[in-house]
Amino acid sequence: xKVYAFETLPSxxxxxxxxxxxxxxxxxxxxxxxxxxxxxxxxxxxKGGVYLSLLRIRPCKAEESFxxxxxxxxxxxxxxxxxxxxxxxxxxNDVFADGKKISGMLIENVFEGDEVARSIIGIGLxxxxxxxxELASVATSVNLLTGKTYDPKTVAAxxxxxxxxxxxxEEYVGKSFILGKEIRxxxxxxxxxxxxxxxxxxxxxxxxxxxxxxxxxxxxx
Ligand code: BTN
Numbered sequence: 106x107k108v109y110a111f112e113t114l115p116s117x118x119x120x121x122x123x124x125x126x127x128x129x130x131x132x133x134x135x136x137x138x139x140x141x142x143x144x145x146x147x148x149x150x151x152k153g154g155v156y157l158s159l160l161r162i163r164p165c166k167a168e169e170s171f172x173x174x175x176x177x178x179x180x181x182x183x184x185x186x187x188x189x190x191x192x193x194x195x196x197x198n199d200v201f202a203d204g205k206k207i208s209g210m211l212i213e214n215v216f217e218g219d220e221v222a223r224s225i226i227g228i229g230l231x232x233x234x235x236x237x238x239e240l241a242s243v244a245t246s247v248n249l250l251t252g253k254t255y256d257p258k259t260v261a262a263x264x265x266x267x268x269x270x271x272x273x274x275e276e277y278v279g280k281s282f283i284l285g286k287e288i289r290x291x292x293x294x295x296x297x298x299x300x301x302x303x304x305x306x307x308x309x310x311x312x313x314x315x316x317x318x319x320x321x322x323x324x325x326x
Pocket of ligand 1: 115116117118137139140141142143144146156157208209210211227228229230
């Protein structure tokens with residue numbers, strides 16, 4: 106697979122959108138100047154972290170798109186394990202370690218008929234990068250957790266390898282950070298509380314009281 110490597114880019118997801126490849130392709134940057142997070146937020150992307158996007162061509166049927174989330178989240182969990190960090194997934198695709206966020210993901214799918222025609226899976230992983238002071242209580246990094254400094258290129262290569270694997274939905278559930286916990290789901294202006302009872306086949310969150318969510322921001326109480 107072709108991998109584009111940059112010292113700096115505005116956003117690896119946006120770079121891949123300028124291409125029209127026939128085959129899967131990836132982009133990695135040492136830093137991003139306009140890193141994008143979910144819900145239109147920005148994503149702090151200082152040197153020392155891993156900022157990687159993978160464009161996959163026709164990865165699956167539209168109805169199976171949760172597989173993309175399962176595979177990418179577990180690729181991050183396995184990558185972190187290889188560098189000594191025990192991590193869990195906060196639905197749908199944030200990765201947490203020691204109760205704080207260590208990796209975020211922005212998946213941008215283009216649907217055509219009943220297929221996912223293109224999927225851009227953008228992953229930011231805190232390795233040795235400095236985190237903004239305002240994130241100190243909510244974010245962490247491999248360096249903060251292990252006291253070790255790893256070459257981001259080595260971590261990126263491990264992540265790319267793991268992104269080529271297929272993982273099971275059962276493993277995703279087993280690595281959940283929120284399953285069985287009292288959580289809050291924020292949806293627009295509304296916040297609902299309950300216990301996370303699991304996930305539907307297509308990846309929606311099941312909250313106690315038979316409430317099902319396809320989107321929303323989860324926090325653990
Ligand atoms: C989030 O936690 O809100 C998602 C963050 C996603 C960040 C990654 S870094 C690589 C790729 N390029 C971007 O601009 N965003 C994603």
